[in-house]
Amino acid sequence: TRKISIAIDGPAAAGKSTVAKIIAEDMTYIYIDTGAMYRAITFEALNKGISLEDEEALNMLLKDTQIALIPKNGRQLVEINGMDVTDIIRSNEVTNSVSIPARLPKIREEMVKRQREMASSGGVVMDGRDIGTHVLPHAEVKVFLRASVEERARRRFEENLGKGIDTDLELLKHEIALRDKIDSEREAAPLKKAEDAVEIDTTSLDIQGVVGRIKELINERL
Ligand code: C5P
Numbered sequence: 001t002r003k004i005s006i007a008i009d010g011p012a013a014a015g016k017s018t019v020a021k022i023i024a025e026d027m028t029y030i031y032i033d034t035g036a037m038y039r040a041i042t043f044e045a046l047n048k049g050i051s052l053e054d055e056e057a058l059n060m061l062l063k064d065t066q067i068a069l070i071p072k073n074g075r076q077l078v079e080i081n082g083m084d085v086t087d088i089i090r091s092n093e094v095t096n097s098v099s100i101p102a103r104l105p106k107i108r109e110e111m112v113k114r115q116r117e118m119a120s121s122g123g124v125v126m127d128g129r130d131i132g133t134h135v136l137p138h139a140e141v142k143v144f145l146r147a148s149v150e151e152r153a154r155r156r157f158e159e160n161l162g163k164g165i166d167t168d169l170e171l172l173k174h175e176i177a178l179r180d181k182i183d184s185e186r187e188a189a190p191l192k193k194a195e196d197a198v199e200i201d202t203t204s205l206d207i208q209g210v211v212g213r214i215k216e217l218i219n220e221r222l
Pocket of ligand 1 (some may be wrong): 098100101102130131183
């Protein structure tokens with residue numbers, strides 16, 4: 001069978017990476033977590049004391065920053081210049097700042113270039129905000145995941161509990177809504193459903209339900 005490209009977009013904490021990983025593993029495709037790339041440059045900037053609004057300085061930093069997404073045992077490791085940052089880029093500090101540098105056109109341009117290179121062989125599942133609209137406009141399958149902000153906050157709350165982290169549900173809801181607002185309102189490739197993307201509301205679906213629906217779409221295209 002031919003190798004296609006699958007684009008999965010949607011707002012924060014909609015379950016994109018969970019389903020993208022399952023589908024990639026299932027099809028022996030490459031999973032590309034584009035959010036991890038924006039998180040990586042944000043982490044690096046915070047680390048180096050570079051302003052998250054300084055487009056030139058961040059662009060220079062990015063040119064010197066190799067970001068590697070490495071599949072390992074069904075997980076994806078993230079490395080910055082060979083250093084493992086898989087967990088640290090999920091910190092609250094990075095999560096609540098990442099939308100700021102992600103607004104900058106030069107940063108996005110460089111990220112998109114790297115993402116297209118990674119996807120050039122086909123056989124990829126890529127998740128993000130602008131994959132169907134901008135990074136891979138010709139992807140054979142485009143999915144846009146939605147869920148209410150309450151449901152997304154609740155899932156993230158449960159996920160954190162599982163990791164032994166007790167979070168404030170209301171605060172989580174507020175942070176998720178704020179990130180979506182910044183991501184949707186930016187000029188450069190905002191969070192948006194591509195016209196030809198299939199929307200899936202996951203509010204009342206479990207993971208297997210979402211995966212099953214996406215697999216139907218894939219089978220129509222293979
Ligand atoms: O997917 P994740 O929640 O890890 O993404 C973190 C942030 O990176 C998003 O809130 C958004 O600001 C940015 N992002 C983006 N474009 C993408 C993927 C992520 O702007 N394709």
